[in-house]
Amino acid sequence: MKSAEEIMNMLEAFDLTGSLRDAGELSGVSHHTVARYVAARDAGGISDRGAPRPQLIDAYVAKVEEWVEWSAGKVRADVAHDKLVALGFTGSERTTRRAVAVVKANFRVGRVRVHRPWVTEPGMWIQYDFGDGPMIDGVRTTLFVAWLAWSRFRVVLAIRDKTSPSVMAALDVTMRRIGGAPTYLLTDNEKTVTVEHVAGIAVRNPAMVAFARHYGVTLHTCVPVDPASKGGSESSVKVAKADLVPTDTNLLGAYESFADLEDACEVFCAQVNARVHRVTRRAPEAMLAEERLRLHPVPADPHTVAFGLTRVVPPKTPMVTFEAGQYSVPHELLGATVWVRVHGRGADEQVVIVHVGATGPLEVARHARARPGSPQITDAHFPPAPPGALGRVPLARTVSEAAFLSLGDGARVWLAEAAAAGTTKMRVKMAQAVQLAKLFTRADVDWALGHAAVHARFAEADLASILDHHATITAAAGPVSQASEDRSLTQGTAGWATLGASTPDATQVTA
Incomplete structure (x- = not known):
């Protein structure tokens, strides 16, 4: 097989001399080789690649295609090679890897998701998402990141958790910072927004629905496990974490307090919003001035949660967590949503838990302040312990x-x-x-x-x-025999009666 340079030399010599033999002499090849490449050029089929030759894997390609199809393109080449060896394949693993790569590439044709650019209107969409923030005093914080779609204006806020009150407060600050409320809010299917999915339809959290109604916005959520549905906020979270969370790459030091993190977020927002965006070729803060004309006003009074912070009771343990402490609720409320708030101050401080049922709000528990690791538990909130809960009883399984x-x-x-x-x-x-x-x-x-x-x-x-x-022992014992009290084989003491007495003389006895 000739290289591309050799082929070019042959064709150049032929164009110069017009003779196959002369071109062959100049190129150092046979005139038949020159003729072959000249004919291929005239037919438009010149190639520096050799003709494909049969390979050992050819007889097994159909089986590889079957495995790739069955695994939706996820089968590993080494696994496929082991299976082929079991079927009698004698080729190398490198050959198998090449074949699997070709089959996977063909499998993905027509199955790759094609992204169409999202062209938005001014004042229509705000996307928001969350990122893991830095550790402060041993507690993990959260970064709330909002992204105004048309102007690319970003708002990054530090929050302590992702509970409904924290998220609602962050959204209120965001809308007041941009100077208005959009038509739509787009986010993930967090529990603060989506309670569950029924037949693929998201069931909204009532608290968030009330919040959206208060500000006159419509709430939308992306498809589950599909970050591409809100790529703008996903990218914003990535950039914010790279600049705000201390890592080995950005050489940031640890934050001394939560206020320091809030100040860093404001500095970050000022920098990114004043910088020219690579897509729009304009600064987001300049575009926000135009988009603000399309936003509707934000209510003067922010939305508040009347009964405190929402908590969802776990499905198996009637305990809710509030400010690093755990508190019990009646076990009938497993899986239900309750509201937790603090009442009083100092020694009289209490944690009040309220549940909203069919008859209205009802106080279900009232506890003293709990410390981390020392929960507040009321025995009446738990059902009787089942038999065997405190000690294992042998139970045959086979x-x-x-x-x-x-x-x-x-x-x-x-x-x-x-x-x-x-x-x-x-x-x-x-x-x-x-x-x-x-x-x-x-x-x-x-x-x-x-x-x-x-x-x-x-x-x-x-x-x-x-x-x-x-x-x-049982066999040797037999019937028990006991000596009588009247008769005994034991030697008596009568023989000791003559001890010390005089004995008769032998001569007297003879006489």
Whole structure:
């Protein structure tokens, strides 16, 4: 295969001489080669690439296409190669990787999302999003980032959390800073905005609906898990975090207080809004002066939450978190929304929790101030503890476990004590106990298990040893025999009566 330079030299020599042989001599190739490339140029098909040759992977391309289609283009090349080897493929993994890359590229044709530029009207849209802020005094802060779509004017605010009151206050500050309220608000499906999705339709949070009605704006949310729906605010969050959150790249130091972070946000907004935008070629603050004419006025009184901050009770634990403390509510409110506020000051300070039901607002709990790690709990807010909540009871889950536990209470005691002692091969020993119950009585095996549990005898042969010893003692005992009180084989003391007495003379006895 000739290189591009060699092909150009051959064609140049042919154009100069008009002879295939002369061109071949000048180029150092055969006149047949010159003729081939001249004919290819005349046909418009010159290429410096060789003709494709058969490869080992050709017979398996259909299977690779099947895997790529089934995995929606996510199958890994190394996984595909292992599968091909199992099918008899003898080529290298590099060949497989090239083939998978080609098949994936063909798969993505027609499936790539095409983005159309969003051309907005002045005064129509504000997008807002959140970013993780820096740590201040050990507490993570949040960056609220709003982006006016037409003028590209940005508002970055530091907030302590993403609760409804904080978000509503940030939106109020944003609209007053830009000098008006737009027609639409676009954001993510945060719980402060969207409660749930029913058949793909977002169900709005009533508190946020009331807020939008107060300012005369319409609330919209993007498609879930689709940041491209609000790319402007996503990009603004990325830029804000790069300039405001201390990292190794921007060499920013830690913030001493929350007020320092707020000042840094104001400086950042002044810089980016005075800088010429790369798309509009104009400064956002200059364009805002024109867009402000299309915004409608902001109400003089900001929207307030009457009962405090909203909290959602978890679905399994009737506890709500408020300012680093936890407070109990009646368990009937699991999954419900409650309002939390502080009442009083100093020693009389209390946390009041209100729930709005069908009959109106009702105070459901009142607690003293809680400290982090020491929650305020009312026992009446929790249902009675279910049986076994404070201690585990053996519960058979398999046939073998049921056969073992059916031996009796001794088996249950042995299981609990053996598990607590970290006994190994418990299932094998349980099966042996069931087998021993066929050689001995079930009562004897249950007694032996209880005896082993009390004396911590959990070795492999301990149970059989206890049973054998117990059986030996029982067999050897037999009927009990007891000596009579009238007769005894014990030696008496009559022989000691002659001790010290004189004995008759032998001669006297003879006479």
